[in-house]
Structures are given as structure tokens and as C-alpha cells.
Amino acid sequence: xxxxxxxxxxxxxxxxxxxxxxxxxxxxxxxxxxxxxxxxxxxxxxxxxxxxxxxxxxxxxxxxxxxxxxxxxxxxxxxxxxxxxxxxxxxxxxxxxxxxxxxxxxxxxxxxxxxxxxxxxxxxxxxxxxxxxxxxxxxxxxxxxxxxxxxxxxxxxxxxxxxxxxxxxxxxxxxxxxxxxxxxxxxxxxxxxxxxxxxxxxxxxxxxxxxxxxxxxxxxxxxxxxxxxxxxxxxxxxxxxxxxxxxxxxxxxxxxxxxxxxxxxxxxxxxxxxxxxxxxxxxxxxxxxxxxxxxxxxxxxxxxxxxxxxxxxxxxxxxxxxxxxxxxxxxxxxxxxxxxxxxxxxxxxxxxxxxxxxxxxxxxxxxxxxxxxxxxxxxxxxxxxxxxxxxxxxxxxxxxxxxxxxxxxxxxxxxxxxxxxxxxxxxxxxxxxxxxxxxxxxxxxxxxxxxxxxxxxxxxxxxxxxxxxxxxxxxxxxxxxxxxxxxxxxxxxxxxxxxxxxxxxxxxxxxxxxxxxxxxxxxxxxxxxxxxxxxxxxxxxxxxxxxxxxxxxxxxxxxxxxxxxxxxxxxxxxxxxxxxxxxxxxxxxxxxxxxxxxxxxxxxxxxxxxxxxxxxxxxxxxxxxxxxxxxxxxxxxxxxxxxxxxxxxxxxxxxxxxxxxxxxxxxxxx
Amino acid sequence: xxxxxxxxxxxxxxxxxxxxxxxxxxxxxxxxxxxxxxxxxxxxxxxxxxxxxxxxxxxxxxxxxxxxxxxxxxxxxxxxxxxxxxxxxxxxxxxxxxxxxxxxxxxxxxxxxxxxxxxxxxxxxxxxxxxxxxxxxxxx
Numbered sequence: 001x002x003x004x005x006x007x008x009x010x011x012x013x014x015x016x017x018x019x020x021x022x023x024x025x026x027x028x029x030x031x032x033x034x035x036x037x038x039x040x041x042x043x044x045x046x047x048x049x050x051x052x053x054x055x056x057x058x059x060x061x062x063x064x065x066x067x068x069x070x071x072x073x074x075x076x077x078x079x080x081x082x083x084x085x086x087x088x089x090x091x092x093x094x095x096x097x098x099x100x101x102x103x104x105x106x107x108x109x110x111x112x113x114x115x116x117x118x119x120x121x122x123x124x125x126x127x128x129x130x131x132x133x134x135x136x137x138x139x140x141x142x143x144x145x146x147x148x149x150x151x152x153x154x155x156x157x158x159x160x161x162x163x164x165x166x167x168x169x170x171x172x173x174x175x176x177x178x179x180x181x182x183x184x185x186x187x188x189x190x191x192x193x194x195x196x197x198x199x200x201x202x203x204x205x206x207x208x209x210x211x212x213x214x215x216x217x218x219x220x221x222x223x224x225x226x227x228x229x230x231x232x233x234x235x236x237x238x239x240x241x242x243x244x245x246x247x248x249x250x251x252x253x254x255x256x257x258x259x260x261x262x263x264x265x266x267x268x269x270x271x272x273x274x275x276x277x278x279x280x281x282x283x284x285x286x287x288x289x290x291x292x293x294x295x296x297x298x299x300x301x302x303x304x305x306x307x308x309x310x311x312x313x314x315x316x317x318x319x320x321x322x323x324x325x326x327x328x329x330x331x332x333x334x335x336x337x338x339x340x341x342x343x344x345x346x347x348x349x350x351x352x353x354x355x356x357x358x359x360x361x362x363x364x365x366x367x368x369x370x371x372x373x374x375x376x377x378x379x380x381x382x383x384x385x386x387x388x389x390x391x392x393x394x395x396x397x398x399x400x401x402x403x404x405x406x407x408x409x410x411x412x413x414x415x416x417x418x419x420x421x422x423x424x425x426x427x428x429x430x431x432x433x434x435x436x437x438x439x440x441x442x443x444x445x446x447x448x449x450x451x452x453x454x455x456x457x458x459x460x461x462x463x464x465x466x467x468x469x470x471x472x473x474x475x476x477x478x479x480x481x482x483x484x485x486x487x488x489x490x491x492x493x494x495x496x497x498x499x500x501x502x503x504x505x506x507x508x509x510x511x512x513x514x515x516x517x518x519x520x521x522x523x524x525x526x527x528x529x530x531x532x533x534x535x536x537x538x539x540x541x542x543x544x545x546x547x548x549x550x551x552x553x554x555x556x557x558x559x560x561x562x563x564x565x566x567x568x569x570x571x572x573x574x575x576x577x578x579x580x581x582x583x584x585x586x587x588x589x590x591x592x593x594x595x596x597x598x599x600x601x602x603x604x605x606x607x608x609x610x611x612x613x614x615x616x617x618x619x620x621x622x623x624x625x626x627x628x629x630x631x632x633x634x635x636x637x638x639x640x641x642x643x644x645x646x647x648x649x650x651x652x653x654x655x656x657x658x659x660x661x662x663x664x665x666x667x668x669x670x
Numbered sequence: 671x672x673x674x675x676x677x678x679x680x681x682x683x684x685x686x687x688x689x690x691x692x693x694x695x696x697x698x699x700x701x702x703x704x705x706x707x708x709x710x711x712x713x714x715x716x717x718x719x720x721x722x723x724x725x726x727x728x729x730x731x732x733x734x735x736x737x738x739x740x741x742x743x744x745x746x747x748x749x750x751x752x753x754x755x756x757x758x759x760x761x762x763x764x765x766x767x768x769x770x771x772x773x774x775x776x777x778x779x780x781x782x783x784x785x786x787x788x789x790x791x792x793x794x795x796x797x798x799x800x801x802x803x804x805x806x807x808x809x810x
């Protein structure tokens with residue numbers, strides 16, 4: 001039986017019509033083979049538009065539908081659902097775009113109409129060969145894997161646990177807490193970061209629904225939405241956490257000092273160390289790169305003094321496999337290293353700090369016990385705060401890091417609060433971006449406290465004195481772009497508001513989890529506005545700053561959003577998997593195995609008995625690498641078969657009719 | 671004589687270049703009407719047969735465009751396309767087609783202007799190159 005195709009041309013108000021003569025296109029389509037109904041209408045996606053299609057499918061017994069309107073990325077689902085409501089398999093539908101790719105971009109009306117006809121002809125020819133396809137329903141494993149236990153990962157894991165589901169929380173560092181645990185106070189409320197984050201850290205440790213794995217890394221992920229298998233390597237801590245009581249005697253006795261990561265290099269730690277004062281779990285770890293015993297030297301002091309016999313130099317990395325349904329990535333950010341910006345003298349002048357170093361300097365459990373002092377132990381009399389270091393800079397990161405303005409204001413306030421209001425604070429800014437709740441009010445408050453603001457990006461920080469008054473000071477050299485004057489501002493201390501940047505190993509992590517990075521190298525969300533939490537890989541969600549710079553409230557909301565997505569999938573218990581995957585025709589396959597090497601998802605196996613390759617449809621993502629390469633043409637992606645593409649090409653390329661047809665009223669000849 | 675208007679087929683990947691084309695449309699970036707898009711899921715699924723079929727059925731050029739290296743939605747499909755295009759270009763030369771009639775580009779989802787420029791540039795280039803040699807090869 002011949003196909004019965006219905007073609008529907010949308011005006012999209014005035015977006016497509018009159019640039020494209022939709023009436024003419026509809027008339028042209030009516031003349032195409034197997035087309036029994038062809039109509040144009042004001043708004044095809046509207047309720048009456050969809051009803052028209054549904055009515056026609058029923059009354060004309062249509063078995064194929066073509067809609068020419070906007071991009072299929074916008075309304076393909078809408079029309080597929082309309083087909084479904086009329087009892088037609090949604091894959092017997094083809095949509096072609098005559099708005100974004102035609103009416104909106106073509107100057108000449110005649111040319112636009114002609115192009116629309118070709119596009120419609122291609123869709124009509126192609127739809128003839130569409131097959132009925134059925135989405136597979138896949139059960140979703142209820143467990144959730146959360147990667148990274150900063151504030152985002154903690155929030156996501158707690159939300160998942162609260163929903164009664166199991167969360168595996170994997171953290172690379174020996175303790176959870178992330179960057180937030182390093183902060184002192186948080187803007188604009190000035191409540192201390194530890195006071196609000198440590199209760200959450202403890203809640204994670206006590207939550208029975210959370211399987212906490214610190215000092216661990218996800219090394220491999222296999223599977224697909226609802227059924228992922230993650231391999232987690234639990235790095236050897238050389239301390240038996242079950243035996244260790246956390247007494248801390250080993251920390252006192254260890255003879256090896258190294259720079260502390262947590263203190264941003266402002267203090268030393270031992271080779272056996274507790275990651276942070278509020279670490280969860282609050283037990284030590286041996287750093288195998290610095291420990292004398294693990295590097296073949298004589299020592300063993302910690303083992304000798306440990307009262308509970310918890311030190312175990314023979315401990316080895318352990319690999320575990322986790323079955324989960326969904327994955328939340330909360331891997332956070334790195335702080336921009338300002339060393340390449342030589343003009344600011346970071347690393348050269350001891351009194352130039354990064355933002356995060358200053359957080360530690362200011363922190364009550366930090367290296368100075370919360371006293372803001374220079375390296376000589378005296379408090380600074382003047383401080384220069386340089387904004388946008390590494391951000392909004394064509395040479396480094398073009399984006400705005402979103403938090404620096406606010407923490408710079410906070411530093412100004414805290415310095416005055418701790419040392420006294422006589423301290424001169426100079427902010428060197430490009431723009432002040434105080435966009436959050438209560439942020440503008442905080443700016444006003446800090447301005448009223450007497451903090452100085454200079455609009456201009458400093459050219460350099462130097463200790464070269466030009467006058468006796470400048471002796472012993474760091475000079476911030478800058479043009480005040482509001483006054484139009486060059487300034488040399490003497491200060492005792494400089495704080496660089498360093499950018500937030502993607503983790504150094506973001507590309508590797510993206511590869512493991514099968515997601516992409518944006519142009520800025522942060523992980524790419526599914527849609528910048530309407531899908532900021534999901535990724536193009538089903539079942540993998542993003543939380544917090546791994547997706548882009550965020551402040552704490554935004555990171556927490558993002559994390560709760562990611563948790564809600566994961567919980568939604570688990571709570572439904574099943575998910576539909578697209579049927580547009582690859583298929584290898586067993587009668588054609590010669591068993592050359594070319595496709596097996598090409599498949600990026602290891603979704604093709606070799607059937608030794610039949611000597612042919614077979615696609616595991618649950619693992620195939622439908623990329624078509626196999627189909628593009630198969631020398632015998634046995635591998636085909638459903639909905640993108642060779643016949644479908646060939647007929648589409650015919651529609652695009654076959655001469656329609658003499659071009660004069662477009663401008664006359666005559667019925668097109670086909 | 672009337673100016674030569676080439677017909678160009680573009681195989682674009684759903685995740686990057688097709689989205690860029692949408693974006694170019696949304697921003698009303700004027701493009702030559704000569705390029706007609708075929709939406710593929712990935713440039714990795716563009717069979718060499720499709721390119722040859724297009725060139726032998728009246729297309730004066732073929733554009734293949736996908737995600738930037740490293741950004742492929744399917745991990746590495748675009749690398750496979752790159753290898754294939756390299757090989758295909760050689761084959762085109764042997765059969766007497768100008769290899770410039772096959773072009774491969776990477777246009778990310780946010781690069782609408784890049785897409786519009788590529789389209790207009792390609793149309794200009796192919797106009798300069800003239801009609802496909804395929805007709806005179808007797809392949810039509």
C-alpha cells in the first residue's frame with residue numbers, strides 16, 4: 001500500500017510567511033508523490049494547529065506526517081506527541097526547518113520560497129522510508145553517585161539521602177568540605193563559613209543513607225542512564241580508619257614538614273596530617289610523597305607512638321565498583337594562579353596574597369589564628385585589593401568570576417573590623433558587580449565604612465620607591481579612569497582577587513563521564529537557560545562551580561536542582577531510551593570487526609558462533625560511527641539509515657520545476 | 671550570462687553546528703540560500719557514500735561540520751569524520767572532482783556568526799570555482 005503523507009506548512013505568525021510563500025509551498029507539496037493532504041496554517045504548534053494534524057491523521061488515514069516550521073530542536077517533540085495522540089508512531093514524522101534555516105536568513109522572498117520547497121521535498125521523500133520505532137523502557141537504579149564533596153556535593157548528597165535514597169559521595173581530598181571549608185566569613189551576611197558548613201559536613205558523616213568515600217577518585221564509568229557502573233579507587237591512607245581514634249599524637253611526633261594545601265602554603269603540615277582542623281572524617285592520612293618510610297628512609301615514628309596501632313605502611317589502594325542510576329558531578333573549581341601576571345609580583349613580594357590565601361590569613365583556625373598580619377607579624381596600615389585578576393582578561397579568562405567583587409568588599413570590611421578603621425583600603429576595580437540578594441546593600445555599607453574605590457586595572461605592583469615616603473611600601477601603579485589621573489598608591493599588603501577557573505583535570509573528568517566542556521572549559525550544561533543542571537549525557541547532572549563560577553547560594557541551589565533531577569529519575573524508577581540506535585544486519589555483516597574498534601562506548605560485541613558483530617542496544621548512543629564506516633553497509637543507525645539520507649538528498653537536489661514557477665500563480669508541475 | 675548559483679549540501683551534527691545554524695537564524699544573520707542542511711546526529715555517521723551521492727546528484731559542494739575537536743557529543747565522532755574527509759578528498763581528485771568541493775569545519779553550538787560566515791564564504795568560493803565537474807564526467 002502506498003504511503004499517505006500529510007504535509008503541514010507553518011506561517012509562524014509573520015516569521016515564515018510572507019518571506020516564504022507558504023501557500024505556494026503547500027500547493028507544491030500537494031503535487032509530491034504519496035502526499036494526500038497539504039496545508040498551510042498560521043501557528044502549527046498551537047492547539048488548533050495540532051488538532052488539525054490529529055484530525056487529518058484520523059480522517060485521511062495518514063500514515064506519515066511532515067511539518068515545515070521552526071527548528072526541530074524547538075518543536076519536534078510537540079508534533080511527535082500530536083502524532084502519538086492520533087495513534088501514529090512518532091517516528092513516522094519528519095520535521096524540516098524553514099524558519100531559522102530559511103525565512104529568517106534569506107533576503108530574497110523568491111529564493112526563500114524555493115529553498116523551502118527543496119527542504120519540504122527532502123522531508124517528504126525521506127519520511128516515506130521512516131520505520132515505526134519504539135522507545136525502550138529501562139529501569140533506573142535508585143542509588144546516586146555524587147562526585148566531589150564541597151558544599152555543592154554535600155548539599156546534593158544530603159538532598160538525595162533525605163529523599164530516602166542512597167548516595168555514594170566520593171571526594172578526592174582526605175576530608176570533605178571543599179573550598180568553603182577554607183573560607184572565613186561569607187558575604188554579605190558575614191556569618192562564618194565554618195559555622196554553616198561544618199554542621200553539614202557532620203550531617204554527611206552521620207547520615208546512614210550516605211556512603212562517604214574520601215581520599216577516593218572515580219577512575220572509570222560504564223553504562224548508561226539508570227544503569228551506570230562506576231569504578232572508584234580508594235587511595236591508601238596508610239592509616240586504618242577503624243582503629244584510629246583521631247587522638248593526633250602522630251601529628252605531633254612526625255618529623256617531616258611540608259607546605260599545607262589547606263592553608264594555601266601559608267603554613268606547614270606534617271607528612272602524616274589531618275586535612276583541616278574540622279576535617280570529616282577527622283582522622284589523619286599519610287602523604288606518601290613526603291613520608292620517610294614510604295620513600296625508603298628510616299623513620300616509623302608515627303607507628304611507634306600510635307596508641308591504637310592504626311598505622312599501616314603496607315596499605316594498598318582499593319578499587320570498588322558501584323552500581324548507580326544517576327551521577328551528580330560537583331567537582332568544583334581551581335583558583336587561578338597569578339604567577340604568570342608578573343606585574344603583580346605574586347611569589348616575588350611576600351606581601352602579595354591570593355584571595356584564598358587571605359581567607360586563611362583571616363580564619364580563626366588559620367596560620368595566624370585569625371590575626372591579619374604581615375609576614376613580620378605587624379598588622380598592615382594600608383591594603384590594596386586588585387579585582388579581576390585572571391578574569392575579564394583576554395589573555396586569561398574572558399568571563400567574570402562572579403564572586404570577586406563581593407569577597408573584595410568583605411575583605412575591606414573585615415580588615416577594618418579586625419585591625420581598626422584607620423586602615424586604608426583601596427579597591428582597584430573595573431566594574432562593581434553586586435547582583436545578588438543583599439549584595440548592593442553590602443556595597444553601600446562598605447562604602448560608608450570608608451573603603452576607597454579606584455576605577456582602573458592596575459598596571460603593576462612594585463617596591464621601587466620614587467620618594468622617601470614610598471620606602472618600604474608596595475606601590476600599586478594605576479590609572480584612575482574616572483579622574484583621568486595616574487596614581488601610585490602606597491600599601492603594605494596586596495590581595496589579588498584571583499579568578500575561578502575549571503579544574504586542571506576537567507578534560508579528563510569530562511572524558512570519564514562522557515560529557516563536554518564549554519569554550520571556557522567548564523562542564524557544558526544541556527541548555528544555557530532551560531537546562532543548566534543536566535548535561536547532554538542522560539543521567540549525568542552538574543552541581544556547583546564545575547559548570548561555571550558561582551557564589552555559595554547559587555552553588556547550593558544548583559546542587560539541590562541536580563539532586564531533584566536525580567531523585568525524579570529514581571522515583572519514577574524507569575526511563576525511556578531513544579530507539580534511534582545502531583543495528584547491524586546479521587545477513588550483511590561479514591564480521592570484519594571494523595565497527596568494534598570504532599565504537600566509543602564499547603557497545604558492539606563479536607558473536608563468535610555466528611562470526612558477526614552485534615550491537616548492544618542498551619549501550620549504543622546512536623552516534624553512527626559504525627554506520628559511517630561499515631564497509632559492507634550492514635551497520636545502520638535507525639532513523640538515519642542510508643535509504644533515509646539518500647532520499648533526503650534527492651529531495652534537496654532534484655530539480656523541482658522551472659524557477660519561473662515560483663513567481664507565477666500556476667500550479668507547480670512535478 | 672546569469673551568475674552561477676551553486677547548490678551546496680551541508681551535513682551538520684545535531685549538537686553543535688545544527689544548533690549554531692539555529693542560533694544564526696535566531697540572530698537573523700543573512701546567509702546565501704544556496705546551502706541546504708541535512709541534520710545528522712554526529713559527523714561520524716556521515717558515510718562517504720553520502721558525500722559522493724550528493725556530489726553526483728547535482729551538489730556543487732558538500733560541507734561537513736561538527737563539534738570542535740575534543741567537544742564531540744559522542745566522544746570522538748568528529749575525529750573519525752576528519753580522517754574520512756582526508757581520504758575522501760584524495761578520492762575526489764582521482765575521479766576528477768576538485769577536492770575543494772568538500773569542506774570540513776568545526777562550529778560549536780554557540781558560534782552562530784561563525785556558521786553564517788562559513789556558509790557565505792563557502793558559497794563565494796564555490797561560485798569562483800564554477801559548476802561541479804560531475805556533470806561533464808557523465809555521472810549525472
